[in-house]
Amino acid sequence: MSDNFGRYFVNAIVAGLIGRIATVVKDEIEKAKQEISKKLQRIGIGVGLVIGAGIFAFFMVGVFIAAAILGLSEVWPAWLAALTVGGALLLIVLLLAGIGSALIKKNKDLTPHEQIDNIKSTVGMSSSQ
Known part of the structure; x- marks a missing residue:
């Protein structure tokens, strides 16, 4: 009787521990x-802000190009200034x-050759097989 009690007692303790660990x-x-989820939400906000900055940068480049043309048109004819900036x-x-x-042509093969060779050498397969 005491032998069964000890077994039940140990089983109950183990089951309780497993349940607690699972919880x-x-x-x-x-x-x-x-x-x-919070981090992804903040990343989404960050991406939106970067996109907004990119839109403003696009228009800023246009303004700088116009400024370069206008600046060069002070010393050259306007058509030559525009042609120079365009060139x-x-x-x-x-x-x-x-x-x-x-870069695209150099890296178009997406096979990870180095890692495949490392795995083969770790497993014991030589690259000549």
């Missing part, structure tokens, strides 16, 4: 969800597009 884990997961902008566009295109 704590569920509570912590719920708190983590709430924390992530400078064309050079910038071509330079950025060329660099961007080269």
Whole structure:
């Protein structure tokens, strides 16, 4: 009889501990969800502000381009000033597009070769197999 009592007692303690641990884990997961939700909301606000800044920057660039044309038109005819600023902008566009295109071509293969080789060497497979 006492042998069964000890077994039931240990089982009850273990079941109670497991239940308590499960409750704590569920509570912590719920708190983590709430924390992530708050952070995502703040990230969304931040993204909106950055987009707003980008819109203002777009118009600001237009104003600076107009100012450059007006400034150059003091020493050159207006058509030549506009053509010069347009040519400078064309050079910038071509330079950025060329660099961007080269980066895309260089990195278009998305296979993580280094990590695959690391995994193979960790597992014991050589890259020659």
